[in-house]
Structures are given as structure tokens and as C-alpha cells.
Amino acid sequence: LRKNVEDFTGPRERSDLGFVTFDITADILNGKKWFANGLNIFDWNVKQLFLYLSAEYSTKNNALNQVVLWDKIILRGDNPRLFLKDMKSKYFFFDDGNGLKGNKNVTLTLSWNVVPNAGILPLVTGAGHVSVPFPDTYETTKSY
Amino acid sequence: PRAVMDLFGDLRRMNKRQLYYQVLNFAMIVSSALMIWKGLIVITGSESPIVVVLSGSMEPAFHRGDLLFLTNFHDDPIRAGEIVVFKVEGRDIPIVHRVIKIHEKENGNIKFLTKGDNNEVDDRGLYKEGQNWLEKKDVVGRARGFLPYVGMVTIIMNDYPKFKYALLAVMGAYVLLKRES
Numbered sequence: 019l020r021k022n023v024e025d026f027t028g029p030r031e032r033s034d035l036g037f038v039t040f041d042i043t044a045d046i047l048n049g050k051k052w053f054a055n056g057l058n059i060f061d062w063n064v065k066q067l068f069l070y071l072s073a074e075y076s077t078k079n080n081a082l083n084q085v086v087l088w089d090k091i092i093l094r095g096d097n098p099r100l101f102l103k104d105m106k107s108k109y110f111f112f113d114d115g116n117g118l119k120g121n122k123n124v125t126l127t128l129s130w131n132v133v134p135n136a137g138i139l140p141l142v143t144g145a146g147h148v149s150v151p152f153p154d155t156y157e158t159t160k161s162y
Numbered sequence: 163p164r165a166v167m168d169l170f171g172d173l174r175r176m177n178k179r180q181l182y183y184q185v186l187n188f189a190m191i192v193s194s195a196l197m198i199w200k201g202l203i204v205i206t207g208s209e210s211p212i213v214v215v216l217s218g219s220m221e222p223a224f225h226r227g228d229l230l231f232l233t234n235f236h237d238d239p240i241r242a243g244e245i246v247v248f249k250v251e252g253r254d255i256p257i258v259h260r261v262i263k264i265h266e267k268e269n270g271n272i273k274f275l276t277k278g279d280n281n282e283v284d285d286r287g288l289y290k291e292g293q294n295w296l297e298k299k300d301v302v303g304r305a306r307g308f309l310p311y312v313g314m315v316t317i318i319m320n321d322y323p324k325f326k327y328a329l330l331a332v333m334g335a336y337v338l339l340k341r342e343s
Contacts, residue, residue: 065222065223066222066223068223068243068260068279070242070243072242072243074242079265079267080265080266080267081266081267081268082264082265082266083264083265083266084241084242084263084264085242085262085263086242086243086262086263089279091222091223091279093222109262109284114265114273129243131223131243131245131260133223133224134308135310136308136309136310137307137308137309138306138307139245139305139306139307139308141241141243141244
């Protein structure tokens with residue numbers, strides 16, 4: 019599980035807005051059930067996977083912030099391997115305040131929600147994560 | 163028809179004692195059901211531990227009529243990606259959506275934003291006028307498990323009250339008249 023990222027920040031009147039582009043290379047396996055289906059995450063009781071990329075960081079204003087930047091639904095039958103390049107975040111990455119500027123420790127993690135045909139709904143966090151440092155200055159001209 | 167006449171015959175033949183016995187039996191069943199429900203509320207910490215999905219805003223994961231099992235433990239933190247059931251202040255309808263943003267202060271105060279998987283935009287349009295974030299107090303519970311289709315019965319009973327009364331009448335008649343030999 020690997021991600022490569024570049025980043026910019028844009029000025030907004032009161033809250034920082036971050037722009038992130040990323041690549042995702044992932045292979046979603048089911049670490050627990052390794053018999054029968056091999057490591058296939060789509061066993062008989064898995065209907066779909068809800069994948070999401072979230073950024074987690076701390077700011078002066080808030081001890082913990084988590085923002086979902088991108089999500090994807092993988093249905094049973096689809097390939098659980100991802101090779102995505104140059105993706106842009108689906109949702110606006112607004113901070114609650116100005117905590118993105120100069121923030122060296124923004125961590126991106128890939129997680130997923132396993133939706134069964136019936137039963138428990140587990141949330142799993144992927145093994146890899148990437149730290150993204152945001153620059154100290156705002157970008158004034160943006161073509162995004 | 164014949165069956166109904168038999169039923170009335172039965173009723174008349176029961177003496178007062180048997181009738182009281184049947185009523186008590188019925189009351190016991192109702193009380194037990196209520197106790198189980200209250201027990202669930204206590205164990206899960208949620209005021210409504212079982213909810214029915216009412217809209218298609220979380221498709222393809224959940225469909226209208228699916229049943230969700232919730233917990234609402236006080237110490238469970240709210241994190242991005244979790245599926246929560248919340249009520250907008252002043253409205254009675256529980257909404258099942260996913261948390262997409264959280265901002266939590268050191269003292270534990272948290273404000274968060276939700277969005278239905280199947281919706282294009284986040285839930286700000288659903289919140290109260292001027293409200294931009296949800297807080298812990300708005301949460302009914304977190305979705306921990308689910309059963310498909312089972313909740314359809316509740317939706318049908320809501321949309322067709324006659325069906326609800328018919329069902330209750332049949333259940334009542336069965337319990338009152340059933341005899342243990």
C-alpha cells in the first residue's frame with residue numbers, strides 16, 4: 019500500500035483550503051480468513067467495500083482533525099487491486115481555521131468499510147500511510 | 163364462516179377465570195417484549211438500538227427497508243468513515259449517513275460533518291437553519307451490524323395503518339384464544 023503526494027494550499031478568507039493529488043497502489047486482502055478463498059476479501063458474506071482516503075492532522079484550534087478526501091465503492095465482483103494515478107481529492111479539504119499552513123504532519127490513510135450481506139460492519143484501516151507536509155505559504159495563482 | 167363461528171363458540175364457553183388467565187398471559191408477553199427492548203437500550207447506550215433505513219441515500223450499501231443495529235457507547239470516539247445515525251434538532255426522523263469530517267478539541271468536544279454515500283453533496287442542507295456541524299448529542303448511535311429487508315415490515319405498517327391494525331388484531335386474537343392443554 020503506497021501513496022505519493024504533492025500538495026498546495028489555497029487562501030480562503032478564514033479557513034485554509036488544501037489541495038492534494040495522489041496515487042494509490044493498493045491490494046485489499048482479508049488478513050483474517052486465509053483458508054478456502056485464499057486471501058480474497060470478497061468472501062460469501064461481503065457485498066461491497068467502501069474505500070476512503072482520509073487526512074488526519076492536529077492544529078492549534080483542534081487536537082484532532084480528520085477529513086475524508088476521496089472515496090470509492092468496490093462491489094463484489096470488482097477487482098480489489100487499485101492502481102490509481104494522479105487523482106484529485108473528491109471533496110474540498112477545508113480546515114476549521116488556519117491549521118494547514120505550515121503543518122508538517124498531515125497523515126493520509128486508506129481505510130475501508132466492509133459491508134456484509136448481513137451481519138457486522140467492520141471498519142478496517144490500511145497498513146500504509148503517508149505523511150504530507152503542507153508548505154508555509156499560500157499559493158495565490160492556482161490552476162487546479 | 164365455520165372457523166369464525168367456532169371461535170365465538172370458544173369465547174362463550176370460556177369461563178371468567180380462563181379469560182382472566184388469558185389476559186394475564188397476554189400482559190406477560192407484552193411486558194417481556196418491553197423489557198427486552200428496554201434492556202437493549204441500556205446495553206447499547208442508544209435510545210433507539212434498532213432502526214430501519216428509510217431512504218436510498220446510502221445505497222448500494224443499505225437500501226430502504228434494511229434493519230440497522232446501533233451502539234452508542236459514551237467513550238466511543240466518532241471517527242471519519244463511521245456510519246452514524248443522527249437526528250436533526252427538532253426533527254424526529256433518524257438519518258443514516260457516513261461521517262466525512264471531524265474536528266475534535268483536546269477536551270473531547272467534537273463537531274463533525276456527514277454525507278450519504280449515494281448523495282452528491284454533504285448533509286449541510288439537511289441540518290437546521292444556520293447549523294453547519296453535528297455534535298455528539300445529535301447522535302442516536304453508530305451502525306455496528308445490519309440485516310437486509312427485515313425492516314420492510316415497519317415501513318409497510320407505517321404506510322398502510324390498516325395493515326398494522328389487522329396484524330395487531332390477529333396477534334391479539336391468537337394470544338387471547340390460545341389454550342394450553
